[in-house]
Amino acid sequence: MTVNCTLSVSVLSGKGGVGKTNLSLNLSFALHQMGFKTLLMDCDLGLANLDVLLGIAPKDNLQNVLLGETPVSDVLYSVAAGFDVLPAASGVPELSEMKADARALLLSRLEPLLGGYDYVFMDIGAGISEMVQAFAAMTAVRLIVITPEPTSLTDSYAMIKVLHNRHHLRDFLILVNQATSAGEAKRAFEKLAGACRHFLHLEPVLLGHVRQDKKMPEAVRRQMPLLRYAPGSHAAEDIQKMAEALQRSRLAMADYLADRKILRDAPE
Ligand SMILES: Nc1ncnc2c1ncn2[C@@H]1O[C@H](COP(=O)(O)OP(=O)(O)O)[C@@H](O)[C@H]1O
Numbered sequence: 001m002t003v004n005c006t007l008s009v010s011v012l013s014g015k016g017g018v019g020k021t022n023l024s025l026n027l028s029f030a031l032h033q034m035g036f037k038t039l040l041m042d043c044d045l046g047l048a049n050l051d052v053l054l055g056i057a058p059k060d061n062l063q064n065v066l067l068g069e070t071p072v073s074d075v076l077y078s079v080a081a082g083f084d085v086l087p088a089a090s091g092v093p094e095l096s097e098m099k100a101d102a103r104a105l106l107l108s109r110l111e112p113l114l115g116g117y118d119y120v121f122m123d124i125g126a127g128i129s130e131m132v133q134a135f136a137a138m139t140a141v142r143l144i145v146i147t148p149e150p151t152s153l154t155d156s157y158a159m160i161k162v163l164h165n166r167h168h169l170r171d172f173l174i175l176v177n178q179a180t181s182a183g184e185a186k187r188a189f190e191k192l193a194g195a196c197r198h199f200l201h202l203e204p205v206l207l208g209h210v211r212q213d214k215k216m217p218e219a220v221r222r223q224m225p226l227l228r229y230a231p232g233s234h235a236a237e238d239i240q241k242m243a244e245a246l247q248r249s250r251l252a253m254a255d256y257l258a259d260r261k262i263l264r265d266a267p268e
């Protein structure tokens with residue numbers, strides 16, 4: 001696999017608390033265990049909490065990179081060989097409203113680093129702020145996390161609609177989290193896909209589902225990735241399958257990825 005074939009993935013949701021951070025962390029971890037070099041960036045600049053899930057207290061973070069105080073290589077936290085995390089900081093309101101010039105600066109600082117990875121994940125805050133839209137438009141694929149709850153479905157539809165109407169994005173991978181069964185996940189996906197098909201004329205793709213699993217909150221309390229804490233759990237099994245599905249997508253997209261910048265800034 002050439003270094004040009006880095007797959008960038010933004011992890012999004014309309015509604016908060018659906019599992020974005022835990023799924024980004026564990027998907028990254030699964031891909032790392034499969035032998036892929038993986039970078040996970042905490043891009044939830046309002047409520048950053050990847051560091052908490054990992055039980056780490058980074059000295060520097062994405063904000064220091066942006067302010068030019070620290071080189072990006074010094075901010076990376078290595079969870080394991082070949083699995084790096086770029087932490088963010090919570091409660092910095094100015095940064096959650098990052099303007100176009102600041103984004104361009106951040107991208108230029110990240111750029112030299114990205115080609116060294118097979119996967120670059122961006123864990124993005126919930127909702128459809130300008131900032132969320134800008135991050136979502138940067139990546140090669142968008143992974144929308146939904147749950148079977150009706151509010152999650154309407155909020156994720158609203159998010160897809162905005163990204164489609166304003167940024168002309170059409171490719172969305174859907175991950176149904178906290179499903180009680182494959183059937184329930186499929187029904188939730190079909191509702192969302194039906195609305196997207198009917199009103200937006202686009203066809204989201206179901207990447208997979210992750211079952212509701214009490215091991216997940218336990219792993220959070222232990223501040224460990226679920227795949228390390230309970231690798232044999234239902235949710236861990238589901239996440240592993242999803243990592244394999246994502247790798248198949250990456251291979252299928254190789255030509256497209258080779259021709260595109262790993263992260264690209266959307267025009268205003
Ligand atoms: N598959 C699951 N089964 C059970 N609990 C889950 C699952 N996925 C996420 N959770 C719980 O949901 C909560 C929110 O997850 P989090 O990843 O922080 O969401 P977000 O980043 O979308 O706000 C966490 O406390 C986590 O333990």
Ligand SMILES: [Mg+2]
Nearest residue numbers: 020021044049
């Ligand atoms: Mg989160």
